[in-house]
Amino acid sequence: MNSYICFLRLVSNMLNLILFGPPGSGKGTQSEKIVDKYGLVHLSTGNLLRQEIIDKTPLGLEAKSFMDKGQLVPDEVVIGMIDSCLEKQQDAKGFLFDGFPRTVAQAEALDRLLQFKKTAIHKVLALEVSEEELVTRLIKRGETSGRSDDTDEDIIRRRFAVYKNETYPVSNYYKEEEKFESIKGEGSVEDIFNTISKSIEKELAAQNLTE
Ligand code: AP5
Numbered sequence: 001m002n003s004y005i006c007f008l009r010l011v012s013n014m015l016n017l018i019l020f021g022p023p024g025s026g027k028g029t030q031s032e033k034i035v036d037k038y039g040l041v042h043l044s045t046g047n048l049l050r051q052e053i054i055d056k057t058p059l060g061l062e063a064k065s066f067m068d069k070g071q072l073v074p075d076e077v078v079i080g081m082i083d084s085c086l087e088k089q090q091d092a093k094g095f096l097f098d099g100f101p102r103t104v105a106q107a108e109a110l111d112r113l114l115q116f117k118k119t120a121i122h123k124v125l126a127l128e129v130s131e132e133e134l135v136t137r138l139i140k141r142g143e144t145s146g147r148s149d150d151t152d153e154d155i156i157r158r159r160f161a162v163y164k165n166e167t168y169p170v171s172n173y174y175k176e177e178e179k180f181e182s183i184k185g186e187g188s189v190e191d192i193f194n195t196i197s198k199s200i201e202k203e204l205a206a207q208n209l210t211e
C-alpha cells in the first residue's frame with residue numbers, strides 16, 4: 001500500500017466530530033447519546049475542567065476563577081488538557097469534542113494535534129437554539145446542577161456574549177473547510193438525536209467511499 005492510500009485509510013478509520021453550539025444548546029445531552037451509539041471518546045472541556053476543580057488541582061484553581069465569571073479559560077490551559085487526553089487515548093475509534101474548540105486559536109491547535117495523529121476533524125454539528133430558550137434551560141438547570149455559572153442570569157448572559165464574540169467566529173473556520181452543518185436544537189431530545197444520527201451516517205458512508 002503506498003503512503004498516500006495508507007494515509008487515507010488512517011483518516012477514514014477514525015471519526016472525529018465536534019458538537020458546537022452556545023451554552024445550554026444540548027451539547028452534553030446529545031454527546032451522551034452519540035458516544036453510546038457510535039463508540040466515540042467524549043472529550044468535554046467543561047466536564048474536564050469541573051473535574052479539575054473537584055480534585056482541587058492547580059489547573060482547577062486557575063480555571064475556576066474564569067468559569068465562575070462566565071469567561072473562557074486561557075487557550076494554553078485547555079489546549080494542554082486536550083493534548084494530554086488525546087495522548088492517553090491511543091486506541092480510540094474517534095473523538096467527540098464538546099465545548100472545544102471555543103476560539104480560532106483552539107481550532108488551529110486541534111488541527112495540529114490531530115494531524116500529528118494522522119487524522120482530522122470530519123464534521124462540525126452546530127446546535128441552533130434561540131437565546132430565550134437557552135436562558136430558560138440554564139436557569140432551570142441551575143436550580144439543581146450546583147454549577148456556579150448557571151445560577152445568576154447576568155453570568156448566563158455573559159456566557160452568551162463570550163460565545164458570540166469569541167466562539168461563534170470558529171464556525172467560519174469550519175465553514176471554509178466545508179465541514180460545518182447546522183442542526184435545529186429545539187424540540188425533543190430524541191428528534192434532535194435522529195437528525196444528528198442521519199448526518200453522522202451520511203459522513204460514515206462518505207468515508208467508506210474514500211477507502
Ligand atoms: P461548558 O461546560 O462547555 O458549558 P457551556 O458550553 O456553557 O454549555 P453547557 O454545558 O451549559 O450546555 P450544553 O450545550 O452542554 O447543554 P446541556 O446538554 O447541558 O463550559 C463551562 C465553562 O467552562 C465555560 O464558560 C468556560 O469558562 C469553561 N470552558 C469550557 N470549555 C472551554 C474551552 N474550550 N475554552 C475555554 N474555556 C472553556 O443542556 C442544558 C440544559 O438543557 C440541561 O438541563 C438539559 O437537560 C436541557 N436540554 C437539553 N436538550 C434539551 C431539549 N432538546 N429540550 C429541552 N431541554 C433540553
Ligand code: MG
Binds near residue numbers: 027046099
Ligand atoms: Mg455541556
